[in-house]
Amino acid sequence: MDKTTLKLLGGWLLFGVIMCLLPLVVSTGTLRILIFAHFLAIFAMSWDILSGRTGYISFGHPFLIGIAGYTTAILSFRYGVPIYFSIPAAVAATMVGGTLFFVPALRIRGTYFALVTLAFMEILYQMTKVVAPKVTGGTRGISGIETIVTGAVPNYYLTFAAMFVIGLLLWLLVRTRIGIALSAIQMDEEAVKSAGLNTTKLKLFAFMVSAAVAGIGGAFYVHYLGSIAPRGIFEINFLFTILIAALIGGAGTIVGPIIGAYFLTMLLEFLRPVLPGMERYFLYGIVALVVYVYQPNGIHSLLASARRHLSVGKS
Template identity: 40%
Template sequence: MSRKGIKYLLLLGLVALLTILPLIPGALNTKWMTTITFATYFAIFVLGWDILCGYTGQISFGHSFFVGASGYTSALLSLYFKWPIWATIPCGVLASLALGLLLSVPALRLRGPYFSLITLIMPLIAIKLVLIFSSITGGELGKSNIPAIPTPVPPCPSDAGPDVCRALFIQYQQYQYYYALGLMALVAIALLIISTSRIGKILEAIRDNEEAVEAAGINTAKFKILAFGISSFVVGLGGAFYVHYLETVLPQEVLSPTRSTEIIIASVLGGMGTIIGPLFGAYAVRLGQEGLREAANHIPALQFLNDWALFIFLALLIVLIFVARQGVLPALVGAPYLRKLKKFRKLGQQSVASKEVS
């Protein structure tokens, strides 16, 4: 089976599992339903990061900037102008895309640590702006009462019992979860198509040997700007839906450097530059952290895990760099497939170069 077929098969299996999981009686309580919904939005952020950083080799430390830019735009338009969310969400995505393209022109002409430094500064500046304009943004306290993504589930009647309200809340959670899952699946499919297209091959070639690609007459800056635009669009799409799911927007939630760090951990853990690997990595990081906290809450001897969950994943990442540099998913697929993958990439890069020269 080709690598494209394997990726689609893995995506189908993951989406199928995530689809039936909430339908299994007793499989998920309300807390875990919320957690897996968070994880699904987080997976969208990770996918957006991977199409840029995993495929071009330019490492961004500030992708939470695009989550916040889109989220704040959609939230503030909803609150102050009373626009419907189906109008504010596209505005948020366009704001993220515009900022991504604007910043990509100077940023992507830089390489290595200089590019990473620029991206690291972006969310820090955004947080400062949120605090300066606190009369509009709410400052550290953020903004609440943001309109939720509508569902067919009616609000609980005032005269209803707790069992009725609980049943309605569970239905509401399921709708919100399936919205997130559907969005994630569409994003993953779109990025798989892009990554296996001519654009994806050029981006991989830029990552592996940018000088050779430039020597073949390909404008690498143009393709890196394109990747930055796709990345900011995807992350912005997830960010806009995310704040309407939360019904609140907080700088420490959508702009935090910790969020950017978690995105990088998930992508590297799963396998950068594969789309599917970071997708699995996203769920592993978010669900793994929550699992560690659950263990800490139920086992007194493990209470330290409440504060050390992220550190544990960082330590795991360091170990992974030494034992499975390509990430967990490529390591599980096996060395024979990796050899075929390298050969496939080499042939693809040679094909791209020859077409451009001709």
């Protein structure tokens, strides 16, 4: 492991320690906000490992989250399966079901790929309402789903641990040769093929990792909310929030989506006491736009250049 990686791992460690100490100094209300930030970070990282790295833009991530959410909700709520079985089953279902659906999509590029993934989301949205509504709960969904833990502090630690472990593993993954090859696909897929690498396998791998992460996030999310409804998962706004978190934080960096998720969630909740209505979404849109126009590579890049400036100033 090189010196830079070790230093950055120190940064992760420090981040983990500080976040673990946070419940000692902030209110439970703040922890509740951070819990949603953790979920958004997991979903945004899931999107990032597929779309941010390979350039294959997915508009269907709620489809993956929905498979996981509904699988664990139905198994645990309808059939009494213990959640320590239903959650892994949900992740497996997301990977299997999602992969089967996405294999043909991996042969399609660009806008078509994005639209096909969007279609998957819409299909599952309609399916949850019309196919066996007594099992899925139909349009009203399922309420009263078992929670893993209760209370702000336990949920904060649980979701932070999940986000931190996923983030760290993905960050390490993108620094391997596979991670570099995935980035190369985004730059010039033909060149990667010419180099003798199997790009279909690489893309499939990226999707499976992405599906697994979305599956873990989706299953935990539903057991945190205690309910699931089609409108809550397959909402275009939910999809946009995931995309914006990844883009505004810095797509393709893994750390960026985490920053983006914290930034967006905290900005919205910070504005709530002052602007409780729709106005805060207007302001949020402006702030997001300004950040994105000023630095299209996201906050991650903004922080990196600030750090460089500081280093130059000191030397």
